[in-house]
Amino acid sequence: MATLKPTTAISRPTEVLFGEGRIASTGELLDRLDARSVVLVADPAAYEQSGASRVLEPILADRDVRLFTEFSPNPKDTEIAAGAALLVRRPPDVLLAVGGGSALDTAKLLSVCATQKRDPREVILGTAAIDRPGLRVIAVPTTAGTGAEATHFAVVYVDGVKCSPAHPSLLPAAAIVDPKLTWSMPPPLTASSGLDALCQAVESFWAVGATAESQEYAREALRLALEHLEPAVNHPSPASRAGMAWAAHLAGRAINISKTTASHAISYALTSKYGLPHGMAVAVTLGPLLVLNSQVGEHDCVDPRGATHVRAALDELLRLFDCRTPSEARERITRLLQAVGCPTSPSEGGVRSAEERQEITSSVNVERLGNNPRRLNTQMIESLLENAGID
Ligand SMILES: [Zn+2]
Structure with a gap:
């Protein structure tokens, strides 16, 4: 399998693992990335109901894991700013995003906002340039719809107005597309x-x-x-x-x-x-x-x-x-x-x-x-x- 390169202006994530049960490969992927510290960006309900928690808990047990769940179904710039502040203090090796489009977009935005040394709101609004690579994101969708694991843009609300920042650095480094995670969707x-x-x-x-x-x-x-x-x-x-x-x-x-x-x-x-x-x-x-x-x-x-x-x-x-x-x-x-x-x-x-x-x-x-x-x-x-x- 190809090794991961820094995210650049490419047309898809560098590595995509697809197939039933592929989420079990998360440990190998983290090892290849030499990722000891992980911030898990997850929608708690989707994380449990999709079955992701059952597979990931033992895989993550011997790593330094922090959980970030403080985002709405329509993520807000203030939530991204709060999350980015935590990451700036102690950046993880990887952001592991598990959930629907909101969880994935939140992780993508956190990844770039945490490294720019600029106000996240300005980064989101495009008034501050994204000129540093973001933290690496592994995106694990639990719905079959948005395709957010494969895009270089994200949806975020600033003062109630929908914004769609776009930048090559927002594209996740890797995606794990495991259809089994979608089985519990009503x-x-x-x-x-x-x-x-x-x-x-x-x-x-x-x-x-x-x-x-x-x-x-x-x-x-x-x-x-x-x-x-x-x-x-x-x-x-x-x-x-x-x-x-x-x-x-x-x-x-x-x-x-x-x-x-x-x-x-x-x-x-x-x-x-x-x-x-x-x-x-x-x-x-x-x-x-x-x-x-x-x-x-x-x-x-x-x-x-x-x-x-x-x-x-x-x-x-x-x-x-x-x-x-x-x-x-x-x-x-x-x-x-x-x-x-x-x-x-x-x-x-x-x-x-x-x-x-x-x-x-x-x-x-x-x-x-x-x-x-x-x-x-x-x-x-x-x-x-x-x-x-x-x-
Ligand atoms: Zn759409």
């Missing part, structure tokens, strides 16, 4: 996290930032998610759990290169104002967005490679969905949302009136829409939220 969490992976794969595929490499990851992620998501939610088996775990990781690698597009940009208000879980908030506009993006022309194409290039990507997406037309693909997405217990439209998710749609539209960060292959105006975003009249 159906709604399996659905929302799996939908996040599926949407990230689709959005990555058509993103302005897409490359041949990101499309390779996204293609395989989408193929796996279409095969395994519904069974993983409704009658999970080791095969469907493994399929979704790898789909989520590959989708993470894909967006690590390409970033996401309009459905993600619109989703944040649906989560903060209507309480829709992230994956579901993204998924409710994915089908309509697919139709809208397929109608791209040269006049409203954002991708410098041109409308023909975008339409070719959309055509390939249709083939991956095994559909002939964008409307058919949209219907397939709707059926999948129904099958996994997700609202099939923003209105089913609680967005009913024109005023509500306008309010959400005005809150969408226009800059983030710049990665969508087709330029979207206010009316188009409202039509995505209305989920009607755009065929």
